[in-house]
Every structure is written in structure tokens, then in C-alpha cells.
Amino acid sequence: MEYRHVQDAVAETGLLVRGGFHPGADDGVPGGAETVVLVGNAGPFMWDAFAAATGPRDSSGDRENSPNPLDDWTRGVLTPVAGALSARALYPFEGPPYHPFQRWALRTGGVHVSPIGPLIDPEFGLWHAYRGALAFDERLEVPDPGGRPSPCESCAEKPCLGACPAGAFTPSGEGMAEYDIPACVAHISSTDGEDCLGGGCLARRACPVGRDAPYGPDQARFHMERFLKAQGV
Numbered sequence: 549m550e551y552r553h554v555q556d557a558v559a560e561t562g563l564l565v566r567g568g569f570h571p572g573a574d575d576g577v578p579g580g581a582e583t584v585v586l587v588g589n590a591g592p593f594m595w596d597a598f599a600a601a602t603g604p605r606d607s608s609g610d611r612e613n614s615p616n617p618l619d620d621w622t623r624g625v626l627t628p629v630a631g632a633l634s635a636r637a638l639y640p641f642e643g644p645p646y647h648p649f650q651r652w653a654l655r656t657g658g659v660h661v662s663p664i665g666p667l668i669d670p671e672f673g674l675w676h677a678y679r680g681a682l683a684f685d686e687r688l689e690v691p692d693p694g695g696r697p698s699p700c701e702s703c704a705e706k707p708c709l710g711a712c713p714a715g716a717f718t719p720s721g722e723g724m725a726e727y728d729i730p731a732c733v734a735h736i737s738s739t740d741g742e743d744c745l746g747g748g749c750l751a752r753r754a755c756p757v758g759r760d761a762p763y764g765p766d767q768a769r770f771h772m773e774r775f776l777k778a779q780g781v
């Protein structure tokens with residue numbers, strides 16, 4: 549098995565391979581593994597495949613009634629791919645306790661911590677996420693992402709930190725800002741929060757990186773509404 553076979557099999561679903569690594573005992577991979585390949589979304593492909601499979605917004609009772617139809621869809625497409633590749637599928641939404649997907653993503657070397665928490669990709673900016681991981685008992689050669697530096701290092705302005713209308717991000721000097729989840733949720737669920745709800749997090753949208761790869765309006769609203777539902781709103 550070669551890494552490119554994994555890339556090809558995953559790409560058929562609309563998802564993307566987002567790098568791999570060889571885990572150690574302290575990486576928290578259940579049952580251990582020789583290789584972990586992360587699977588995620590970036591660009592329009594996942595949303596197009598999901599929308600085609602589940603129908604347009606509000607027209608499908610199944611899509612609207614499930615706690616998270618995107619998670620259901622992900623399991624539906626990725627579990628068979630894992631089976632065909634003799635891998636185990638692990639999901640970021642399994643939990644709590646959750647699998648440490650951000651830690652695993654950092655282990656691939658392709659992404660970096662952003663000032664507001666979500667990991668930043670030098671190409672897609674903050675417009676990417678993880679949908680699963682494939683754990684292999686076999687050792688696969690994984691490509692070196694090339695050590696591209698974090699785009700945040702050369703970003704003097706850091707507009708992400710000042711863009712939240714609810715002031716939910718408090719810079720903490722070093723590393724990530726403090727994220728005030730209740731302030732964020734209260735704002736998004738009020739009438740003043742329509743811009744965040746309809747177009748996605750304004751702090752993410754303020755980032756100059758990945759401006760040509762943002763989520764479309766339907767996808768942005770879907771994620772924000774699910775985020776609110778997950779917070780019990």
C-alpha cells in the first residue's frame with residue numbers, strides 16, 4: 549500500500565488526505581498504529597458531495613433531523629474506504645473524550661496553531677477541518693510537507709484577534725488567545741449575530757490567508773447552526 553493509493557481512495561468521497569505521521573505511544577491513538585493519515589475538508593469538494601448526497605437544505609427530513617448529518621455522511625463514506633484499505637477509521641466527533649485531532653494534525657507538520665486556536669494551513673488559511681483519521685498497522689511512507697512556516701508569523705496586523713464583535717478572543721501574549729465560548733454563543737444566537745451565523749465566524753473571515761477558499765454561505769451557516777445546537781441553543 550502506498551500513500552497515493554490512500555489519497556486516491558479518499559478523494560473519491562470528496563474528502564482530502566491532509567497529511568500523515570508515525571505515532572508514538574504518547575500520541576493517544578487507540579490500539580496503536582504504525583501510520584495515521586488525516587482526512588479532512590478544504591475547498592468546495594466535501595460540501596458539494598455532501599449536498600449532492602443529502603439534498604438541498606431543509607428539503608430532506610433525514611438531513612435536518614439527525615444531530616449532525618455531516619457526521620453521519622462522513623461515517624457513511626469513510627468507513628468503507630477504511631475497510632477497503634485495511635485501516636481503522638477514527639472520527640473527531642467521537643467522544644467525549646475526543647481523539648486529539650489537533651495534536652495529530654500538528655504532527656503532520658503541514659499546519660500551525662493560529663492566534664485564535666484553530667490550526668492554519670498556509671494555502672487554505674482557517675478554511676479547513678478534519679473529518680476523520682485512518683489508522684494503519686502497516687508503515688506507509690508519508691510525504692514531508694516541506695516545513696512551510698506559519699503565515700501568522702509574518703502577519704503583523706493579526707486581524708483575526710480584533711474582528712470578533714463579541715470580543716470573544718483575548719490575546720494572552722504567547723500562543724493562543726483565550727476563547728470566551730459563552731460570549732461567542734450569546735452573540736451568535738442574538739439578532740446582532742446574523743453576520744456570524746450566516747457567513748461564518750468573523751474572526752476566521754478576517755484572516756488574509758485562504759481568501760479564495762472560504763466556505764460558501766450554505767456550508768458556513770450549517771457549521772454555525774450545528775455549533776449552536778451543540779452548545780444547547
Ligand code: B12
Nearest residue numbers: 640646647648649650651661664665666667676677678775
Ligand atoms: C470540543 C470542541 C470544541 C468546543 C470547545 C473548543 C475549545 N477551544 O475548548 C467548542 C464547541 C466551543 C468548539 C468551537 C469551535 N471549534 Co471545535 N472542536 C472541539 C473538538 C470536538 C474536541 C476538542 C478537544 O477537546 N480535543 C481533545 C484534546 C485532548 O485534543 P487536542 O488535539 O489536544 O486538542 C486541544 C489542544 O490541541 C489545544 N491546542 C490547540 N492548538 C494547540 C497548540 C499547541 C501547541 C498545544 C500545546 C495545544 C493546542 O486545543 C484543543 C482543544 O482543547 C474538536 C475535534 C477533535 N476531536 O479534536 C473540534 C475542533 C478543534 N474544532 C474545530 C473548529 C473549526 C471549531 C470552531 C472554529 C467552529 C466554528 N464555530 O466556526 C469553533 C471555535 C474554536 C476556537 N476558536 O477555539 C476544528 C478545528 C479545525 C482546525 N482548523 O484546527 C476541530 C478540530 C474539529 C474538526 N472537525 O476539524 N470546538
